[in-house]
Amino acid sequence: MRNIFNYIDRPSPIHDLTGATKLVCLLLWSFAAMMTYDTRFLAMLPVLSFALFVISKIRLRDVSFMLGFTVVFMVLNNVLVFLFSPQHGVSLYHAKHVLFSLGGRYVVTQEQLFYHLNLVLKYLSTIPIVLLFVCTTDPSEFAASLNRIGVKYSIAYSVALALRYIPDIQREYHEISQAQQARGIEMSKKQTLVKRLKSAGAILIPLILSSMDRIEVISNAMELRGFGKKKKRTWYMARPFSRWDILAMILSAGLLVTAILLNVRNGERFWNPFV
């Protein structure tokens, strides 16, 4: 049940990087990918993340569920963009090369298709790297990493606690729902929405009440063991940075710098091959 974070423990150079390094790299990478619409740059990122997958020994089928999910969203996003704004590409790239017409305002242009390509590349350059982070970062190290990049430790620790208790609460939800079903509370789709909402209450109210009890126990336990005593704390799972950590962060920073430079050179966020 620990795999809500989906950590896959396979020794690899990526796994060896500290959690803080991976978090910093992920942030730099994401900023870089968000910053620019330079197609050449965006096309490079998916290739790079695929290479990182190979290095980290994480197979695509380990993350197939989330990837499938991403593809669905990506398709939906593209369809909606086309439906609501079929000429978005034309206004972006200040040119109009008509390919064919679907009737009405739905005229397919090269510019629009190029814009859609950029959208797809955006997805492919951000989502896989997030999945890679999730698969290669030990949840135990995550809170320590957050703290290391400057998040207050009380906040960082509440993230760790959520990771610790989510499986427990899932299990409890399951048990309560079974016992309530036995009393005749149906959660199936056969019921009307109002009835189902009422039924959800029969499960959620006991769940919330017992979670409150749990919070009281845990906060007492933490205080009795000195949580919050000092301004700082150390982390059992924290590791010192190695040369590779520094190198990885420099390379990621390089990505961000490249993205900024490209924007400056292009004069805008979009790289325009049409004019």
Added chain:
Amino acid sequence: MKDENELLVEFRDFGFQYNAQAEPTLYHIDLKIRRGEKVLIAGPSGCGKSTLASCINGLIPFSYRGESTGKAMIRGRETKEMSLFEISQTVGTVLQDSDGQFIGLTVAEDIAFALENECVRDPQLHERVRAAASLVNIESHLHHAPEDLSGGQKQRVALAGVMVNEVDLLLFDEPLANLDPATGKTAMELIEDMRRKSGAAVVIIEHRLEDVLHRDVDRIVLMNDGRILADAAPDELLSTGLLAQNGIREPLYLTALKYAGVTVTPQMRPGSIHSLKLEEAQKEKVRSWSAGVGEIPPRKDRKILLQAENIHFTYGNGYKALDGVSLTIREGELMAIVGTNGAGKSTFSKVVCGFETPQKGRIRFGAEAAGIPENAGSWMDLSIKERADHIGYVMQNPNQMISQTMIWDEVALGLRTRGVDEAEITKRVEETLKICGLWPFRRWPVSALSFGQKKRVTIASILVLQPEMIILDEPTAGQDYRHYTEIMEFLRTLGSRGFTVVMITHDMHLMLEYAARCIVFSEKKVIADDSSAGVLTSPDVIARASLKETSLYTLAKMCGIRDERAFVQSFIDYERKNRRGSFASAETASTGTEPGNTEQEGAQS
């Protein structure tokens, strides 16, 4: 150099009242605890023992607010002038819920928690964690997650988590509450071991007296109604009748001695069955008493109600939980299913209720099980909801079941979802509330009830559906002897009304006193199906199912009684005969209880 006799805790005419309460919870407490001492604080629920514990570890006054009088001091300084963190350097607390207090994602992180907060750096951090882990013998599990640990292992982790700070006093709040009998025994040995190794004082809050006394304690502090009634060596206190008078279950061997007419004196060393000395004349008294009890004739064979045949079940994640379980339950039986965590007993009840579907085997119920061919629909084809009309399932924690604010609505819920008309609902709810002794509270909100009363509400909410059989998961968990007796006597009346009652439990007293029959699960199989006396005097079954042999067995041997099983049986029969007379009055007494006065400790937050 540490002072061997240093006074660690001292209360001087101390009193305390929670802000939310109308009456004080503690009155005139005078108590001293010195380094190296081991003190048991015993008392019924609501007596103030948990509040006293909070005053020792600093949760009072720092987390729970209230008015105090007199003095509470740790190492000569008043606690209110210290901070919670300062106190935690001296007092290490192991809370009752060893699962709930597990903070880290793994064992190592949990043990390290206090050190991390102290900003201890590597390599000391890792070294001290390892040292504390090996002290409690858990170092081979350092990277395990809490859900991969047994109850006993979690408790070891909790202990290591406070030992890592080298505290001077270890405070245990109901350390036995969630442990099976054998693990409870090991826990008491571990606590004693820690005391020897560290020289720390140990304070144990617990009402399971006999189990704590498995290892010597220096003093027992008996509390009731917020006051300390006695503070004496076990041998002395156990020679008085004070424990029984204040709702604490005496060790069974002492009860047997009293039944046999033996006067217990401190000279007999009654503090533990191992130290107990009996003269020949006293042994003779025990022998002649047991011979004279006379058997209760076994009940005639009744119709089979439920029959499980070769049940195999594996969870979705590949974990096999039942490996060929077969058993039979008869109508009107009051029986227990026992075994360690993971032995399969809970999974079995889930399969019976239809929460899980077995891969192999079948269950027959009612007419189908009794072999009456006509209208014998198949049990296996029924849905969860349909099965619930015949078998009710009561969860361990009533807070996990109660979803309505009013008692009446909670009990009526199952009928309303079944679309029964209001007149019929009123009739059945009224009837059930009366049976369950909840009639005086019918217009009360659930929140005004004590834990034990809430438990009765959940039982009522199941009984109202008129099932033939109810399954209760740990019906007495977290209850003191008085409430426990109340619930069990109530279940017994259900038995005499024809309900079949199945209890899933690891409570030894429960099976000994109430369950006529006992099915033992071990390693996903049924390993014994016998009378409770039979199970508890069978060394082989005891060892395999992590049970603990009853002290009656040891007493029988001590007195030279050859047939230990018959001795235990006569003890049970004697209790049953004598209880029968007091039974009717117990029922009326329980219905007359005022709500809300029993749970002062629970209401504090």
